[in-house]
Amino acid sequence: KELSKWRPEVIELWEKCSVPETINKETFQKSFIRHVNTTLARSIYNVDNFSAYQATAHAVRDRLIQRWNETQQIHTERDQKRVYYLSLEFLLGRSLDNALLNLGLKDSFGEGVKELGFKMEDILDQEVDAALGNGGLGRLAACYMDSLATLCYPAWGYGVRYTYGIFQQKIVDGYQDEFPDYWLNFDNPWELPRVDIVVDVQFGGHVNKITEGDKVRHEWIGGETVQAVAYDVPIPGYGVKNCINIRLWNSKPRRKFDFGKFNAGEYDQAVQEQMKAEFLTAVLYPNDNHMVGKELRLKQQYFWVAASLHDIVRRFKKSQRDWNEFPDQVAIQLNDTHPALAIVELQRILVDEERLDWDAAWDIVTHTFAFTNHTVLPEAMEKWPVPMISQLLPRHIQIIFDLNLFFLQRVEKFAPGDRDFLARLSIIEESTPQYVRMAHLAIVGSHRVNGVAKLHSKLIKETIFKDFVKYYGPDKFENKTNGITPRRWLHQANPKLSELITETLGHKDWLKDLTLLKKLEESVHDKEFRRRWMAVKHSNKVRLAEYIRDVVDVDVNPNALFDVQVKRIHEYKRQFMNILGVIHRYNTIKSMSPEQMRDVVPRVVIFGGKAAPGYYIAKLVIKLINSVASVVNKDSTIQDLLKVIFIPDYNVSVAEIIIPASDISQHISTAGTEASGTSNMKFVLNCGLILGTVDGANIEIHEEIGDDNIFMFGHLAEQVDDLRYAHRYRDVPMDPHLDAVIKDIESGSFGEARIFAPLINTLTFGKDYYLISDDFGSYLDAQKLVDEAYKKEKDWVKKSILCTANMGQFSSDRAIKEYAESIWGIIPVKV
Ligand code: T68
CATH class of the missing domain: 3.40.50.2000 (Glycogen Phosphorylase B;)
Incomplete structure (x- = not known):
């Protein structure tokens, strides 16, 4: 009906001109240069990386719009x-990297920009x-x-x-x-x-x-x-x-x-x-x-x-159906x-x-x-x-x-x-x-x-x-x-692991059916495969170490165990418990003889996350982490056995660098408080083990990957009410290790003690609503198990492979279906 207003020759011309051009390196380059010249009004004399990003983005956008139009048309037609x-x-x-990968243009566009004198990584890095x-x-x-x-x-x-x-x-x-x-x-x-x-x-x-x-x-x-x-x-x-x-x-x-x-x-x-x-x-x-x-x-x-x-x-209303068809x-x-x-x-x-x-x-x-x-x-x-x-x-x-x-x-x-x-x-x-x-x-x-x-x-x-x-x-x-997209969270964020998986499985179908990763289990006994798996993790850790040097100017050793907690800062997520555990670790190392120290697994504890601007206690946790970091990181007596890093401005792009580099990540909310969590899925998919409480999706991840490949600890959700009641109405003694750590903070070891008083009050006068004291003992025990497991390198790699292999359930494709x-x-x- 709509078309009838046009003469047939107009429609024919229209159709002839709207055949999408083939996309390859050459057509991309033409489009790139056209966008530099016309969209950006620049020339070969003044294209910097940012303009190159813009031109590439516009070339991709042109293709996206074609597909967008076709999709909307067909969806409208089918109704x-x-x-x-x-x-x-x-x-x-x-969006750029994701669009290139989803459209299958990464390689041709990569070569295209290279010939024009740019590096794809630099271009991708321009995007906010x-x-x-x-x-x-x-x-x-x-x-x-x-x-x-x-x-x-x-x-x-x-x-x-x-x-x-x-x-x-x-x-x-x-x-x-x-x-x-x-x-x-x-x-x-x-x-x-x-x-x-x-x-x-x-x-x-x-x-x-x-x-x-x-x-x-x-x-x-x-x-x-x-x-x-x-x-x-x-x-x-x-x-x-x-x-x-x-x-x-x-x-x-x-x-x-x-x-x-x-x-x-x-x-x-x-x-x-x-x-x-x-x-x-x-x-x-x-x-x-x-x-x-x-x-x-x-x-x-x-x-x-x-x-x-x-x-x-x-x-x-365009379809002129009856209103009772609306829900159909x-x-x-x-x-x-x-x-x-x-x-x-x-x-x-x-x-x-x-x-x-x-x-x-x-x-x-x-x-x-x-x-x-x-x-x-x-x-x-x-x-x-x-x-x-x-x-x-x-x-x-x-x-x-x-x-x-x-x-x-x-x-x-x-x-x-x-x-x-x-x-x-x-x-x-x-x-x-x-x-x-x-x-x-x-x-x-x-x-x-x-x-x-x-x-x-x-x-x-x-x-x-x-x-x-x-x-x-x-x-x-x-x-x-919940689920996560394996396209962004593995293929894009961890290209080396993605390549190794594709080579091992002999196809890319796993990107559309994540349960196919299961077949990786067969390779755990292959020594060469394990070596390559480790090498990928190592190179991701090197990449993160470089990023850390750039943003906080601290050198960290990529051979250390990378222990990560990145998420919004919230009392129920218990970053506070993590940093208290770090202080305990620091004091333990300090009390060791050089002999004993030789047996310690070096650790880099990495934090990241934003606190709501009005959330005073959460902001104090950030301050405490940074205060501990500044003491620990310059203490030469502990021989680089511990480093503490707070990565500023955690966001999606930063997550894409951090997650593939983690050996262990922490998901340690008070049982029953974290509805699901989704970063736990991202870490495990990227072959990082997790240390977690019996909460949210940790439980289902545990079910899928098995007892040997996860470190779980802490009280259960059904115990929480009773524990809170006890704190409120009875005098519950504080965990002795926790007590020692608190006294250490109060003695001024990490800067003026009065700064942290309101934070410490949440454990004492605040009745420890998030049950840090109740879980602290089992948390430290679980941390010990992590250290011991990390020493057994071969077993650790096997665990790491089994993690990825068993994450098929956690694709957002499964959830959406x-x-x-x-x-x-x-x-x-x-x-
Ligand atoms: C999170 N919620 C859950 N809320 O905390 C997490 N809230 O367990 C779960 O995995 C995730 O949702 C996805 O289901 C949030 O992120 C918010 O960000 C939010 C924003 C505005 C108001 C309230």
Whole structure:
């Protein structure tokens, strides 16, 4: 129909000209030079590495756009059910290397730039990370996009285009300092601005109640309007032509300028309102696993949800289907509760705008949404004050109360007279002021709820969502253990290991079916293979040692055991326990005779991670690590047997250097607190062993790789309540080794003791909520086992091989297939 307006010869010409050119070294070079000359307006006389990066990126982008277009066309033509992944965070990292590998262009482009006088590594190094996320949750969304594209599912991501990503961390005098991440400073070749796709989003105003015959309807007249502009980020699949889309929304003032104010001489105020609109998507809130009740955050959430739903509904309406087919065409996944307002927004659109009756609309809504929970920590549970929502979204708060009323009426029938049960399930917390519990809203509005690892999914059913399980029955609640993409986290981050695996298995299919790694087990008895495996690890350690020298100016020995803990700094993740263990190790070595020292395995203990800017205790942990590092690293009496490194500004690109170089990594959260963890998977896939607690995905990794290849310690989740109770109400003696370490800090061995007093108080006056004292003994024992095992080199390499070989389950491809089949009901559409 659309084509009929063109004459046949025009269509023919169009088709002739749009045949994609073949891609090889020569066509790449032409495209590179054309972009230098035209896109960058430079010439051979002034191309530096950065311009070379830009030109290469643009050459790749041209190809991505072709694939993106084809994919969108075919998905539109087929009009099959799509999944929309709503995530307030996408932690994508760099794109160039990933795109080259996924498109299979790495070799030809590498040669191409070399002939033009550049090194591919230098070019890749120019790219700044897209860091639109805090940690695990945002990175998970990025891995899932990679798998959705690779598995050819019809899928879109929806997020926010923050002007500032997660802050940059610098260490000044041992303390964390934050700097803005203005990542869009230079042009971003990985986004396609869609200036024509603009959605008006309203806030505030009032609601009109309109009576028509015996019917009442509501009309929301917004007070303030902000525009959402779409920026599309193409995500190429690996080894397929499919290229999916993440649509990020940017806020912008409405084109309409308040000339009334302007003419009244209030020019500055008129401009200020415009600027306020731009500020809406300016910054990513830098807190992970912690709720911050800022009004601007709530505004961000609604802005993004409203723009995304408008887009989704518009796409659905093009097919002119009946509304009750909506859930057959659309699945929406809520990545945590951040997009939970989408449930209310869809109900509002269906009832107020499309004039469906309430129950029919609610049936559509609940069959459309599914919700992933990522935490059981109480301080992370989102709840918003009713007065704040009322002011910002007056119609939505009415809908929330109505939804809650009808929901509680059903619950009342289920448990007549049980008022406590009703109060516990209610979407509204009856405090002063009242709060809206977003997790409750997400559960009530979804047909499926899932946790992110087996233990976590069990815990949510037994604790925070226990009453909902009683009401809905257990089938609404599922487990979907997280996964990681092997393309970025092995092939790209660890090219040497990837090559060795491909050579050994005789194919690259393992990159699409990670369970094929199992066959590596057969090679553990091959001495030459083991030698090469070790050599790869060693060269990755050399690469990290060079990086460490560059960023913190400390020399570390690549033959030492590299012991790594990199993740957001949080009390529940217990970096504090790690550094206390380091002090214990340091004091033990210091008390040794030269003879005894000969038997010690040299260690480099590496930390990295950001603390939320307002998280005082977490920031003190960073200071303590750096204070210990500065004492230990210059103590010549310990003969380089111990080094402590804090790598600043941990992000996706830095992770790609650190992870392949680890011998042991630590995942030591208090049992029951880390929902899953995903870096644990990355480390083990990269043949690093782990030292961990019985928590999150550690448990399933343990099941897969076996007892001999992992170091587990500490109390179990089911013991935690009793232990906490004991700390609270009884005088529990502190672990003696821990006591000695604390006394050492208090004596000023690592700088002024008073600095660390608040930190130490968390163990004493704070009643050791994270049970460091309870686990310290078994932690030190496990560390001893690590040292002993590392001395047996041959066995260690075998363990390391078995780690990689048994990680097949933890591919994000497996996770995405599970979501697609049991929650979304979508099928692949291959381009
Ligand atoms: C993480 N959560 C979990 N949250 O902590 C981790 N929170 O165990 C899990 O593996 C991962 O999610 C993926 O499932 C987060 O990363 C956040 O970053 C976050 C951000 C904003 C508000 C609350």
